Amino acid sequence: MNANVKKVDYAVRGPIVQRAVQIEKELKEGVKKPFEEVIKANIGDAHAMGQRPITFFRQVMALCTYPELLDDNKFPEDAKNRARRILQSCGGNSIGAYTTSQGIDCVRHDVANYIQRRDGGIPSDPDNIYLTTGASDGIVTILKLLTAGEGRTRTGVMISIPQYPLYSASIAELGAVQVSYYLNEEKCWSLDISELQRALQAAREHCNPRVLCIINPGNPTGQVQSRQCIEDVIRFAAKENLFLMADEVYQDNVYAEGCKFHSFKKVLFEMGPEYSSKVELASFHSTSKCYMGECGFRGGYMEVINMDADVKAQLTKLVSVRLCPPAPGQALMDLVVNSPQPGEPSYQTFMKERTAVLSALAEKAKLTEEILNTVPGISCNPVQGAMYSFPRITLPERAINEAKAKGQAPDMFYCMKLLEETGICLVPGSGFGQREGTYHFRMTILPPTDKLKIMLNKLKEFHQKFTQQYS
Amino acid sequence: MNANVKKVDYAVRGPIVQRAVQIEKELKEGVKKPFEEVIKANIGDAHAMGQRPITFFRQVMALCTYPELLDDNKFPEDAKNRARRILQSCGGNSIGAYTTSQGIDCVRHDVANYIQRRDGGIPSDPDNIYLTTGASDGIVTILKLLTAGEGRTRTGVMISIPQYPLYSASIAELGAVQVSYYLNEEKCWSLDISELQRALQAAREHCNPRVLCIINPGNPTGQVQSRQCIEDVIRFAAKENLFLMADEVYQDNVYAEGCKFHSFKKVLFEMGPEYSSKVELASFHSTSKCYMGECGFRGGYMEVINMDADVKAQLTKLVSVRLCPPAPGQALMDLVVNSPQPGEPSYQTFMKERTAVLSALAEKAKLTEEILNTVPGISCNPVQGAMYSFPRITLPERAINEAKAKGQAPDMFYCMKLLEETGICLVPGSGFGQREGTYHFRMTILPPTDKLKIMLNKLKEFHQKFTQQYS
Known part of the structure; x- marks a missing residue:
């Protein structure tokens, strides 16, 4: 087989995520765990974290998919116009072409x-x-x-x-x-x-x-x-x-x-x-x-x-x-x-939905940085943009040695333990690359605010326990 | 740049199709041609040739896209059930995850x-x-x-x-x-x-x-x-x-x-x-x-x-x-x-639509073979399945030489002329490979029956004229 394929590595969907999927199955089958659900903060998947789709987008997509709905007066005119315009550019007026x-x-x-x-x-x-x-x-x-x-x-x-x-x-x-x-x-x-x-x-x-x-x-x-x-x-x-x-x-x-x-x-x-x-x-x-x-x-x-x-x-x-x-x-x-413009029927709802998502993200970016920086041994740069924090973690010598003995990257060892003990799924920094001797993880800021707070506090608790355990 | 990319060739969307798109633009701009529309029989694109989507499929897809429609009594229950089941398997119940x-x-x-x-x-x-x-x-x-x-x-x-x-x-x-x-x-x-x-x-x-x-x-x-x-x-x-x-x-x-x-x-x-x-x-x-x-x-x-x-x-x-x-x-x-089953509300319409498409294709497969085989210099195997005929064409020596002088494959030369004179867009056999010294084209059987008949007869006429011209 292709030797280059063997060299490929993709941490965002790597072993830790596979283990998370397994744990979810175990939970479903009634296996007892110290937590009730897996929180997947490993991937920038907003809808999976409960974010709702933008109404206008989905209305137009439904109209494109099933054009019989163009006669339905439940759909706003601007959505219909967008759908008609897209369909006219498709072979046979179908998005199936x-x-x-x-x-x-x-x-x-x-x-x-x-x-x-x-x-x-x-x-x-x-x-x-x-x-x-x-x-x-x-x-x-x-x-x-x-x-x-x-x-x-x-x-x-x-x-x-x-x-x-x-x-x-x-x-x-x-x-x-x-x-x-x-x-x-x-x-x-x-x-x-x-x-x-x-x-x-x-x-x-x-x-x-x-x-x-x-x-x-x-x-x-x-x-x-x-x-x-x-x-x-x-x-x-x-x-x-x-x-x-x-x-x-x-x-x-x-x-x-x-x-x-x-x-x-x-x-x-x-x-x-x-x-x-x-x-x-x-x-x-x-x-x-x-x-x-x-x-x-x-x-x-x-x-x-x-x-x-x-x-x-x-x-x-x-x-x-x-x-x-x-x-x-x-x-x-x-x-x-080509989103709704001022004066179009969908404009206000669209802007409201868009703003709500972006301000919630801004709030969660701030919250993440603040809470993480209260934890001794975790240091987090401001989340200026995107959807992730990438804090640096200090790991005790003994944890590093135990990880190495197992052939694991130390931050993989840390994230794996975190997953098993709290259900929180993060990606270790080693999956993204980092300076030799430093350790990190990537965490999305996407969970809903209340869940994010719980998650950050669980993480804080875990980090303190982990540090104690290996000191 | 990547030398392997340069070697890539993809006839189904090659120069002849690019020319067809150009001709369509010229027609729109009012340029006079010996035909009124380009008939694209180069690609297995059923909807573009007027085939209608299966109603049930599009209903379920619209429901998945805009789940608010699940409350709409215009949609049959089996379509709703399929949509609910698919959404339940999606992160956050959204096909956007x-x-x-x-x-x-x-x-x-x-x-x-x-x-x-x-x-x-x-x-x-x-x-x-x-x-x-x-x-x-x-x-x-x-x-x-x-x-x-x-x-x-x-x-x-x-x-x-x-x-x-x-x-x-x-x-x-x-x-x-x-x-x-x-x-x-x-x-x-x-x-x-x-x-x-x-x-x-x-x-x-x-x-x-x-x-x-x-x-x-x-x-x-x-x-x-x-x-x-x-x-x-x-x-x-x-x-x-x-x-x-x-x-x-x-x-x-x-x-x-x-x-x-x-x-x-x-x-x-x-x-x-x-x-x-x-x-x-x-x-x-x-x-x-x-x-x-x-x-x-x-x-x-x-x-x-x-x-x-x-x-x-x-x-x-x-x-x-x-x-x-x-x-x-x-x-x-x-x-x-997982299409509609006997007893489900959408079953009969689904079967009717499915059967209509497949029997029309069977009829057009037969028709294509029959008409092509009436043309001296065209020989077409039965279209037993799929969506294409791949008839062999006999080209006069003079046409072959003229093509070669132009650096074109002889069947490319033929198809290009066909496109310019009739608006019919086919793919030359050389794009698929063929035995040295033989020439073919690929033609889909997808145009609606009446259009297909017109197309086949135009092709017949063209082939006779072409053969005469180069004999």
């Missing part, structure tokens, strides 16, 4: 308009938009397109550490080389250009670094990059001739005061033609995060900028082999970029 | 039950079922899992010629070796074991053949394999230690008298433990074909049999990196394998 491989025409136009509005008028060309099966699909496709070579000429892909393990997994699968640059935990997981430079220099000894991946807002680390930092990254990419991949799926998830989302596209174009005519960029978005949380639909898009025409033709060919992204996910993506 | 990577539990159980019923009680284990993003995704995943090696040890993948170009494209992308075996056009595109043997022998000189792919009913060739043939293939795979991939997405599309669909799984188990305990098999199904035609939902499943436990663990890990197949596609797959 294949779409063009790049994605439904009108959806790509709406995406381009959205980007243009978001970025203060900087133009976006529908021809540069590719709809995808979630952001993951787009990221893997671009990596596949760009990686090549054997031995010392193999493509190096720069990724942050900690990182979202889709990157390391795809790089392994493609036989490319992972080039790690470390985020600065002491400065709230910020990105230092000197560290990028160090990593690049070192990598040039053994591979051909050509791609630089950035996740902003950060996953798993929750930081939001400053405009200055993005400018510096773009300047670095231009100087070193790197293709920039900007994972911007959390673009609406910014909570901390003074923080703001700046798209790479916008900053690039504001830096003037010296950069905007030259730096190659792909940026990714999705229906799964922000206030939507529609992960199951696997909707997403990417915009490619300054991609060489021949390479772009290859990209278009490559996506055609899989025929098309799911049409319902495309339709949903359309609604995200 | 991620599902497990292998697919929703209850859907995998329903798939296993379906296979068991279909195969006369031969057991199917839900643990061996993986839901996929259309069949294409499953096929690529298994190929990815199984291909390895460098130079002479590279994995060889045996595929029929003519073939469905997803196979050649994926093999190229993965850097594996395509091992072609020819179907016997003279015997209605049947599969000769001696030809398999020849191809295998030849391939062993330069690669390591490990996988044998079969498409039954055939795409693009429309044949239905006999039970005997399937037995022979299984015996061959057992003897030569080949992993069998059975693409069975057209399992309900069997039209010719005396033909019947036999699943590889069933035949394998009926051959006794000598085979059923040993031969590795993956079989693929989809929501896109049969009577459903729900291509846009990208639903599908695969069943793996006798897969080595370690390899299966790797498969499970591999699919987890992309998180999950689209939940709406999974729900739809569930309805296909």
Whole structure:
């Protein structure tokens, strides 16, 4: 079998999650545990944590799915108009037809308009938009397109550490080389250009670094990059001739005061033609995060900028082999970029629902940071954005040794014990990468506020007990 | 960029289809043409050709999408029950939640039950079922899992010629070796074991053949394999230690008298433990074909049999990196394998709709063969199953030379002219592979009967004119 597949690792759905699923089954079968339910704070799955879908989105999706409902006066007119428009762009007016491989025409136009509005008028060309099966699909496709070579000429892909393990997994699968640059935990997981430079220099000894991946807002680390930092990254990419991949799926998830989302596209174009005519960029978005949380639909898009025409033709060919992204996910993506406008019947409800989700997340981000920082031995950076905290944990020497004796990463040992004793399912920091000798876990801020409080307090109690036990 | 990507070719969405899209735009802009619309007979896209979705499926999908409709008495009880059951298996009762990577539990159980019923009680284990993003995704995943090696040890993948170009494209992308075996056009595109043997022998000189792919009913060739043939293939795979991939997405599309669909799984188990305990098999199904035609939902499943436990663990890990197949596609797959039963309120309408689609296809299969065979210079095998005819065309020497001078495959030259003069969009045989010196095209039988008749007669006229012009 494929040796690269064996090298793939994906912690977010790794052994700890498999054990959590098992425990859930055991609970159902009546096995006694010191807790009544498993709380899955391991994955950014908002609906699974009780978040309700946006009404307008689901109304339009129901209308697209079963157009007989277009005659039903229970549905608002703006929902019907959106559905009619999407259906008119589908073969045979059905979302059961294949779409063009790049994605439904009108959806790509709406995406381009959205980007243009978001970025203060900087133009976006529908021809540069590719709809995808979630952001993951787009990221893997671009990596596949760009990686090549054997031995010392193999493509190096720069990724942050900690990182979202889709990157390391795809790089392994493609036989490319992972080039790690470390985020600065002491400065709230910020990105230092000197560290990028160090990593690049070192990598040039053994591979051909050509791609630089950035996740902003950060996953798993929750930081939001400053405009200055993005400018510096773009300047670095231009100087070193790197293709920039900007994972911007959390673009609406910014909570901390003074923080703001700046798209790479916008900053690039504001830096003037010296950069905007030259730096190659792909940026990714999705229906799964922000206030939507529609992960199951696997909707997403990417915009490619300054991609060489021949390479772009290859990209278009490559996506055609899989025929098309799911049409319902495309339709949903359309609604995200073309949401109800002031004056439309659904506007107020939509805004109310959207605001409620985002303010609850902001409150939970703050709460998480505050409670975790009251625990001796846990230190948590502010959750400026995204959906995760990534606190550092101090583990007693004896626990570290016991883990190592078992062949486990120390934070895996810790998370496994936490799961068995409290039912809380987190992902150990080792699944995302971290500086040698440091330990972390990733916890989503998605559980409902009251449950989150209980969870954080259980965690606090566990950590104190664990520390005592192994001291 | 990735050199393997450059080698990828996918005719079903290749240059001829791109030109067809262009022509459609020109027609819209008022450019005068010798026809009024483009007829796309290039792709098995039933809804785009006017086929209506199955009412029950879309009702359940609308209920899953917008559960507020569960209170609406316009929807039948069986549709509501199916929707409730699916939602209960989803995180937070929402199809917007991620599902497990292998697919929703209850859907995998329903798939296993379906296979068991279909195969006369031969057991199917839900643990061996993986839901996929259309069949294409499953096929690529298994190929990815199984291909390895460098130079002479590279994995060889045996595929029929003519073939469905997803196979050649994926093999190229993965850097594996395509091992072609020819179907016997003279015997209605049947599969000769001696030809398999020849191809295998030849391939062993330069690669390591490990996988044998079969498409039954055939795409693009429309044949239905006999039970005997399937037995022979299984015996061959057992003897030569080949992993069998059975693409069975057209399992309900069997039209010719005396033909019947036999699943590889069933035949394998009926051959006794000598085979059923040993031969590795993956079989693929989809929501896109049969009577459903729900291509846009990208639903599908695969069943793996006798897969080595370690390899299966790797498969499970591999699919987890992309998180999950689209939940709406999974729900739809569930309805296909768990359709309305006698006594349920939706049963009669469902059966009426299903039968109408399948009998119209049977009629059009016959019609296509009959009309094409009245044309001198066109010879068409019976369309026993699937959705395509793949007739052989005789091209005048002068046309062949003119095509070659232009650097075009002669049947591409033919199809391009057909498109420009009549608006009919077909895929040239060269996109699927064919014996040197023979020429074909693939045409779907999906257009509505009256349109199909017009199309076939236009084609007849064109062929006569073309032959005259180049004689």
